[in-house]
Amino acid sequence: MKPLSYLPPRNSRPIGRIVRAEIGADQLSVNLSSDTDTLSVTIYNTRIVRIQWHNGPDIFHQVVQPLLDPQLTPETLQLKTVSDGFVITGGVATITVLSDGSVRITAPDASADLGGWGASGTARFVQMLLAPSERVFGLGEKTGGLDKRGRRWTQWTTDVHPHTPDTDEMYQAVPMMLMARPGGARGLFLANTFRTYFDLTSPEIATIAADDGPLAIYCYLGPTVADVLDQHTRVTGRPTLPPRWALGFQQSRYSYRTQTRVRQVAAEYRRRGIPLDVIYLDIDYMKGYRLFTWDADRFPDPAALTKELADQGIRVVAIVDPGVKIDETYAVYQSGSAHDAWIAYANGEPFQSQVWPGLCVFPDFLRSSIREWWGSLNREWVMAYGIGGIWNDMNEPALFGIDPRHPEIGGHATDVGIVHRNGEDNPVPHWGVHNVYALLQAAGTVEGLMADQDTRPFLLSRSGFAGIQHWAAVWTGDNSSWWEHLKMAIPMCINLGLSGIPFVGPDIGGFFGAPSPELFARWIQMGVFFPFARIHSDIGTPDQEPWAFGPDVEAIAKRYIGYRYRLLPYLETLFEEAHRTGTPIMRPLFWEFPDDAAAYTVEDQFLLGPMLLIAPVTEPGSTQRVVYLPETDWYDPWTRRILSPGWHPIESPIDRLPIFIRSGGIVPLGPQVDSTARLRSRWEHGEDGPDEIWIIRGQGALTCYSDDGETFAMARGYWRRIAVTVTPEAADTIITVTGQWPDVVTPPTKHLRLRISPYTTRPTSISLDGQAADGTWIPEHACLEMTLPPLQRNRPVHIVIR
Ligand code: GLC
Numbered sequence: 001m002k003p004l005s006y007l008p009p010r011n012s013r014p015i016g017r018i019v020r021a022e023i024g025a026d027q028l029s030v031n032l033s034s035d036t037d038t039l040s041v042t043i044y045n046t047r048i049v050r051i052q053w054h055n056g057p058d059i060f061h062q063v064v065q066p067l068l069d070p071q072l073t074p075e076t077l078q079l080k081t082v083s084d085g086f087v088i089t090g091g092v093a094t095i096t097v098l099s100d101g102s103v104r105i106t107a108p109d110a111s112a113d114l115g116g117w118g119a120s121g122t123a124r125f126v127q128m129l130l131a132p133s134e135r136v137f138g139l140g141e142k143t144g145g146l147d148k149r150g151r152r153w154t155q156w157t158t159d160v161h162p163h164t165p166d167t168d169e170m171y172q173a174v175p176m177m178l179m180a181r182p183g184g185a186r187g188l189f190l191a192n193t194f195r196t197y198f199d200l201t202s203p204e205i206a207t208i209a210a211d212d213g214p215l216a217i218y219c220y221l222g223p224t225v226a227d228v229l230d231q232h233t234r235v236t237g238r239p240t241l242p243p244r245w246a247l248g249f250q251q252s253r254y255s256y257r258t259q260t261r262v263r264q265v266a267a268e269y270r271r272r273g274i275p276l277d278v279i280y281l282d283i284d285y286m287k288g289y290r291l292f293t294w295d296a297d298r299f300p301d302p303a304a305l306t307k308e309l310a311d312q313g314i315r316v317v318a319i320v321d322p323g324v325k326i327d328e329t330y331a332v333y334q335s336g337s338a339h340d341a342w343i344a345y346a347n348g349e350p351f352q353s354q355v356w357p358g359l360c361v362f363p364d365f366l367r368s369s370i371r372e373w374w375g376s377l378n379r380e381w382v383m384a385y386g387i388g389g390i391w392n393d394m395n396e397p398a399l400f401g402i403d404p405r406h407p408e409i410g411g412h413a414t415d416v417g418i419v420h421r422n423g424e425d426n427p428v429p430h431w432g433v434h435n436v437y438a439l440l441q442a443a444g445t446v447e448g449l450m451a452d453q454d455t456r457p458f459l460l461s462r463s464g465f466a467g468i469q470h471w472a473a474v475w476t477g478d479n480s481s482w483w484e485h486l487k488m489a490i491p492m493c494i495n496l497g498l499s500g501i502p503f504v505g506p507d508i509g510g511f512f513g514a515p516s517p518e519l520f521a522r523w524i525q526m527g528v529f530f531p532f533a534r535i536h537s538d539i540g541t542p543d544q545e546p547w548a549f550g551p552d553v554e555a556i557a558k559r560y561i562g563y564r565y566r567l568l569p570y571l572e573t574l575f576e577e578a579h580r581t582g583t584p585i586m587r588p589l590f591w592e593f594p595d596d597a598a599a600y601t602v603e604d605q606f607l608l609g610p611m612l613l614i615a616p617v618t619e620p621g622s623t624q625r626v627v628y629l630p631e632t633d634w635y636d637p638w639t640r641r642i643l644s645p646g647w648h649p650i651e652s653p654i655d656r657l658p659i660f661i662r663s664g665g666i667v668p669l670g671p672q673v674d675s676t677a678r679l680r681s682r683w684e685h686g687e688d689g690p691d692e693i694w695i696i697r698g699q700g701a702l703t704c705y706s707d708d709g710e711t712f713a714m715a716r717g718y719w720r721r722i723a724v725t726v727t728p729e730a731a732d733t734i735i736t737v738t739g740q741w742p743d744v745v746t747p748p749t750k751h752l753r754l755r756i757s758p759y760t761t762r763p764t765s766i767s768l769d770g771q772a773a774d775g776t777w778i779p780e781h782a783c784l785e786m787t788l789p790p791l792q793r794n795r796p797v798h799i800v801i802r
Contacts, residue, residue: 055214112129371441379449
């Protein structure tokens with residue numbers, strides 16, 4: 001075993017000498033102890049190893065993880081004593097622990113070395129060996145490039161405005177890293193809710209530390225990136241499957257101040273034929289920023305407003321912050337006080353701080369009873385006013401000031417003296433709950449929204465911790481209308497996906513400031529291909545709707561938002577995969593091409609699912625960019641050319657976003673609609689899913705997924721899939737299409753269209769299940785189109801094109 005050459009921080013002490021090992025009676029864990037310390041080891045199914053140095057409150061395992069529906073089965077362990085330590089085996093893993101605490105984990109195609117455990121006060125740290133060729137991704141929402149090595153990162157949920165390249169702490173705290181290189185991937189999750197640190201400045205070693213709490217390290221042994229995300233989302237929860245409308249295009253601003261203005265925005269979208277599914281209500285809809293209230297002058301009839309918008313296929317999502325205004329006449333304050341709901345000092349006196357409404361108190365979401373109370377407030381609110389979903393902001397929690405009664409606590413208002421209670425007499429310092437405050441709020445909100453109804457909820461959250469994916473979409477907070485932030489959104493959102501949080505996107509056009517028409521055009525072209533697609537901007541900034549930048553930019557916006565709607569069957573397929581396996585929707589190039597070394601370095605391009613490569617234009621004045629195409633051939637839909645792997649200069653005039661479909665690509669497409677509401681009845685009529693499947697000749701496979709887009713019926717077996725493969729065989733292209741659905745589901749009725757590209761000359765023959773079949777060669781599109789009879793269950797249709 002290679003020793004770790006770590007220089008411990010001054011005044012730290014190493015872990016005590018490990019002298020004893022004991023296997024639990026159930027054989028599911030081993031405790032290794034010194035006179036002062038205990039490490040415990042558990043091995044879970046699917047190559048997950050947990051090593052935990054016990055210390056302080058374990059909020060992750062006691063409160064957070066049980067809410068996340070973890071999918072873990074511990075393996076039975078064996079324990080052996082060897083000359084200088086102990087050997088633990090279980091499942092496919094072998095773990096050697098030496099008396100100095102060095103740990104070596106091995107499994108087929110993977111290993112991990114941890115050691116140098118140390119403590120300094122309540123803080124704990126450990127080190128992990130990194131291979132020189134290994135790159136580090138994940139770490140949640142961070143500035144900088146794709147590869148996180150070379151910097152020291154802190155996980156502490158923070159309201160930042162604005163963030164710049166040197167910003168470290170952001171709204172989300174995700175203490176998880178993915179290590180990858182050609183040949184394999186592994187991951188590490190520090191299941192600790194206190195402030196945590198990942199020091200990646202050394203070329204050989206990652207130092208991982210926490211201010212307090214257990215050093216609970218989950219090692220994910222991969223060996224592929226997809227395995228690591230599967231492992232991480234078993235530990236921290238699978239991503240939510242949102243309603244289809246949340247995949248549609250969304251418009252927001254701080255704030256649409258009146259219901260008249262909201263109506264106007266909706267009407268403009270419809271008048272101009274620009275697709276839209278959601279309008280957001282920012283804080284000004286409320287009366288004095290009191291949560292769950294309306295300003296009756298500006299929003300005299302909210303229920304009529306949401307009904308009228310629903311008739312146009314537009315949902316309303318309303319902002320709900322955590323801070324509750326201190327106002328003895330305000331029902332939510334009264335009810336919360338009656339529930340003893342507020343975060344307080346140890347003596348029970350509620351903590352107070354300024355946020356939008358003035359002086360506020362803050363619900364203690366650590367307690368299940370308070371989460372339930374909060375959930376019911378949300379539920380009653382959405383039911384009473386026909387609200388589509390909830391937007392949680394300022395939930396780091398962000399504060400404008402300190403408790404006026406306690407000036408001595410200085411800037412870190414919530415760090416000192418404030419406690420949460422988990423159960424009656426169980427005070428936990430705020431700094432152990434801070435990072436999971438938003439996550440616990442999300443749990444309460446979503447549980448409330450779901451109570452006895454079968455509708456999939458939608459929540460958007462600014463802050464979060466590992467696991468937030470189980471309930472919410474996240475946006476990347478207050479970015480700026482800068483080219484730098486357009487560009488940074490790519491690695492930031494890719495890394496969120498690699499941290500287990502797939503439903504992500506930035507404020508399109510930028511929040512602070514005003515984008516130039518060119519910047520807006522480039523941003524909307526890019527933004528429609530992010531999992532979460534919403535325009536948003538700050539108070540006092542100029543209009544940022546698609547038509548605000550003149551007719552040319554409007555035409556670009558309309559066209560690209562339209563592409564998103566045509567791609568909905570593909571997006572639904574990707575969201576369902578994310579929900580089932582943790583696989584991100586927006587992926588780095590190396591996800592699909594792990595053997596291509598250059599694919600690890602490209603950070604201004606991304607893959608949308610396995611089939612599409614998006615290469616946004618990230619510089620002003622540019623009408624060309626170089627694009628890296630990994631490992632295989634790619635089809636350029638703009639020029640209808642096939643490009644070989646490597647670097648290519650690509651024309652990208654202002655209305656053109658470079659986009660490529662891989663050889664063997666299969667892209668399910670739906671109809672051009674202005675709202676997902678138009679797709680609603682398709683499920684019952686057997687018309688759900690794609691109308692058309694675009695196939696690029698080559699070798700590939702995709703199983704398209706569809707359901708009713710709205711309820712949890714899919715969990716009861718109401719879904720349909722279409723498995724498509726394409727294979728070249730000598731001069732032929734062979735395609736199979738197979739319908740799959742459980743027997744409770746009726747067969748689909750539709751005639752699926754296939755479009756196969758490229759065909760620069762007319763194919764000589766087409767057969768369908770051995771019979772000559774019709775197809776239309778369209779020379780100007782260099783493609784062949786054909787229509788299939790309605791699919792039968794599990795019965796493949798074979799197409800041969802020569
Ligand atoms: C915060 C949010 C922003 C919102 C504003 C007002 O800055 O990040 O999205 O518009 O508060 O609620």
